[in-house]
Amino acid sequence: MGIVSGTELLTVNGRELADFLDWEFLTADDELVIEARLPGGDEVVYEVERPEGEALGAELEPPTIRRCANKCEFCFIEGLPQGLRKPLYVRDDDYRLSFAYGNFATLSNVKERDIARILEYRLSPLYVSVHATPWEARKVLLNNPRVPNIIDQLTRLAAGGIQFHCQMVVVPGLNDADVLEQSLADLFALGDAVLSVALVPVGVTQFSHLYNGRPMDAVNAGRILASVERWEDRALAERGDRWVYGSDELYLLSDHPLPAADHYGDFSQIENGVGAVASLRERVREGLDDLPRLDGRRIGVVTGVSMAPLMPELLDAIAARTGARFTLIPMENSLFGPTTTTAGLLVGADIRRALADRHDLDLALIPAETINDGGLFLDDERFVALRETLPMPVFPSYDFIDVLALEGEPHVSGRHAA
Ligand code: SF4
16 A cells, blocks of 8 residues: 555544554454555555455554553562663553563553553453552552552453453562452452462562562462462362462472462463473473484583472483483572572573583573573573584573474484574
8 A cells, every 4th residue: 555664654444543552453444544644744545445354464663661650679670780781671561561462560550541442442351460459558569659549440440341360479578468368359359350360479689679578488488378279279169260379489489399280270370480380391291202212412401590409300201201311500690699590580691601611411401581582691692692602502492392302303403593
């Protein structure tokens, strides 16, 4: 239609376009009148009949992200060291990204107009950072005296058919114990509108300068899991699903055995670290038969401190199936400090330290989550550049099977992953 890069899309069927959501929803009609301003300034009107199911083919520029108005003491972004690349410091709190990508939003910054849009476009399910339902406790947690009452917001949206996946980051002394009980009771009372609740322990780095509280310890983590068990019993009896889930970290911290994959249903909060270990175990179990013989191959596996104790059972099973010999290399996090033990937050410098002198390895696997879509580690190291400096082929891997299943094939052996 002559829409070129830089064209400003103004209206669809007479309604003004504010962002990608308007475009997505308003262009769902079959007959469209689109007003646009071309880069030269000419305004054009297009009348379009959209063939059913076919995309319009316009690519929008990335949306301006709504910034967060809170100042949580436990905010991970406030716990980043100085000097990283700029986008890492963006604190987004955007209901549109909550719907589109599953990012958690607090809904503290939504206005009447936003509520109307959520209802009109049926933006459901939304991923909501509740943290606490008692209003005063929530104001303290979000460090923002102007946060709206979350139960009022959720009730209103639920009445319009919107559903939620909720999370609570549990901070000892602020929203454990009675506040946790009250919050779970309030969310449970919302019925089917609340699809799931994840409880995640507060995680702070050595740079979390706002955080004054205590770190989560084993006793507290165990108490939170006891609450999870009580509420899941009730949910199973009354709703037929577990509804509330503890994140894997709560189990690891309190030394409780991690549940099996069937505990987590459709893994709706796996991005939140809920069921990630169970899912990994399942994928390894299911993928074993796809693995080739790798007799005598010496394979290094780099991981974080918290995952290290869980690895031997998986690697032993793969070794028994393939004949490969594994070396586990747990690394402390040099950027965030020793309290940050997650494998996915290891940085390029850690991978380099782990592997630079390992001439005894034929191959190394690193956590794929350490690298973003642009091929960068959090410390700005570029994966493709780093791997060239290491003495063995290195592959980012999610579950070992993804890489090792291809290793026996002669045409890909020794390849470098992108
Ligand atoms: S809501 Fe809190 S944790 Fe989330 S970005 Fe804002 S300040 Fe950080």
